[in-house]
Every structure is written in structure tokens, then in C-alpha cells.
Amino acid sequence: MERPLTVLRVSLHHPTKAPAIFATVPSRLQHDTSPLLVGRSLDCHLQLQLPRLSRQHLSLEPYRERGSALLAFSLKALSRRGCVWVNGLTLRFLEQVPLSTVNWVAFSGVQMVIHVELGTSLEAFACCFFVSPSPLIYRPQAKESDEWEDIPQALPAPGSEKQAPGYLGSLRRPSQTGDSPPQPSTGGGTEIQLQREPADS
Template identity: 75%
Template sequence: MDKPLTVLRVSLYHPTQGPAVFANIPPQLQHDISPLLVGRGQDAHLRLQLPTLSRRHLSLEPYREKGSSLLVFCLKALSRRGCVWVNGLTLRFLEQVPLGAVNRVSFSGIQMVVHVEGGMSLEAFVCCFHLSPLPLIYRPQAEETDEWESIPQEQPPPGSGQQAPGHLGFLHDPSQTRDSPPQPSPGGGTEIQLQREPPDGMLC
């Protein structure tokens, strides 16, 4: 009996909802365990028609942790021109972060939510795509552009309960509200660490 494949359920939103943006998105895509490239280039597995995107903007990279029989994933930023926001973290060129069960991603005005449903196969995975008519991610006092880094990040007064303008708030998740403080990890600090690899050539 074939082992079940890991499934990534990917919801996509862009404010223009223009048909050209998502014209090349299939309902379903099966992929081997090589990195799945997202961008506007001809070699991108997930092609999005936006001039602000790099040819290779980001990648979803499956791997197996030592002692585990399941595929897990990380997301790597491949663009020199713009940042990628993943679960509230900013990734720059060649930085990467591991993905959890539910992941909120934003880049070049595109909002993407990735749900990971684990399977036993280590040879391939499946992406199922859904185009959302409504925003997936809520960002107070910020526009969906790659110029957010130029917006001053004012820190709120201590004890005010207000969050800085650059904070990510998410729709459709009652467990997270604008006034809820971040939950510390058991060992203190944050559990997710950014990783940077040495440049291996121009990717944009």
C-alpha cells in the first residue's frame, strides 16, 4: 500500500484579485522533495504574474528531521529586492525559517496561508491551492508593499497593551488578538531561529 503524501493546503489572496495574477495556479500540484520555487520566472513551480516579484522569490523546502518519519518544511527567501514575512518574522535574502502546522506568509502584496498536513511518504508531497476572495492576514497601519521596512517602527509605551505598527495580526484566528501578548517558549526567548546561508549567485 502506498504511503500517504504530506499535503500543503495553500490559500492565496491579492487585493486586486486580477485573473492574471493567479492565472497559472493549478488546483493541485504534486511535487518531489526538491525545493518548490515561487516567483514569476518560467522555472517557478508556483508562478505568480506580478512585476514586483523576483523570478525566484521564495521556496518551500521539504526535509526530514533526524529520527522522524515525516516530512517537515522550511521557507527560504530568495529575493534580493524585497522581504518575506512569515508568522511575524521578516526574512531577507537567503534567510529561512521552519514552518509549523499553520503559517501566515506575505510578500509583494500577496497573502498566503499554508496548512501542513503530515503524511508518511518521504518521496513527494501535494499542494492544494485555494484563491480567497477575502484578506487572510490583518496588518494594522501598514500597506501590503515591500516598502514596509521604511515605515518607522514606533514602540508602544510600557504597559499600554498596544502593539507596534509592524506587528502582524491575523484574521480568522480567535486565539490571537491585537491585545494578546506573544507567548514565550518554555526555555525563554523565541523558538524559531532565522538562518542565513552564503550567497550562491544572483537569484533575481
């Protein structure tokens, strides 16, 4: 009897909503237990057409924890020039972090929400991709880091108390530096500002 696959349900968002960015994204991709590569290169399993994206920007890497009969996953940064943000943590070249059941990822102006649905197969896994028509995402849960200031807990706008917890609002166009996470707009919902700490003068 064939064992059910672990499924990664990946929602893709981009502030510009340019259709060409996600033109080559499949709706479903089945993959063996080797790393699944994301980037601009034709060798990547998930190709995104972004000029600031590295040829191989990141990878989703399945592995087995000791004593576990299920696959677990980590996300590894492969870009030498850009960062990847995972659940509030900043990853630089060759750094990686294990994924939890729900994960918020940002890189090169793209936002991904990855839901992991565990299966029992140890031979392969599947990715189901959903390209969102909206750049709305949920607020990441910030963790301790020397890189970022604490995220202020702004009060919700009047009349917005019934919105879903963690609702972020629409996002601005990403900066041109390639090293900044997406910034929320002043639209509805809770406003979050992620900023680098000012350098000592």
C-alpha cells in the same frame, strides 16, 4: 501499499483581486522532495504575475528532522531585493525558517496561509492551492524582532465582539516600495498596524 502524501493547503490572497495575478496557479501540484520554487520565472513551480516579484522569490523546502519518519518544511527567501514575512518574522536573501502546522506568509503584496497536513510518504508531497475571492487574512502572531515595533492590541469595533479571533479586516493596496508588509484598512475587525521603527535622526 502507497503511503499518503503530506499536503500543503495554500490559500492565496491579494488586495487588488486582479485575476491575472493567479492565472497560472494550479489547483493541485504534486512535487518530489526538491525545493518548490515560487516566483515570476517559467522555471518556478508556482508562477505569479507580479511586477515586484523576483524571478525566484521563495522556496518551500522539505526535509527530515533527525529521528523523525515524516517530512518537515522550511520556507527560504530567494529574492535579493524583497523581503518575505513568515509568522511575524522578516526573512531576507537566503534566510529560512521552519514551518509549523499553520503559517502566515506575506511577500510583494501577496498573502498566503499555509496549512501543513502530515502524511507518511518520504518521496513526494502535494500542494493544494485555493485562490481566495477576498483579501481577508488572519492576523500573524508577531515574534520578537529588531525590525518591527510591537503590534498594538486595538480594541474591537463596537458590535464586532462575535467575530473570529484574529480577524484582520480588508487590506489596503500594498505600497510601491516592495519592502513593506500589507497594511490593514480601517474596515471592520481588529485593526493592526505593522510599521518600521523610525530611523534615528
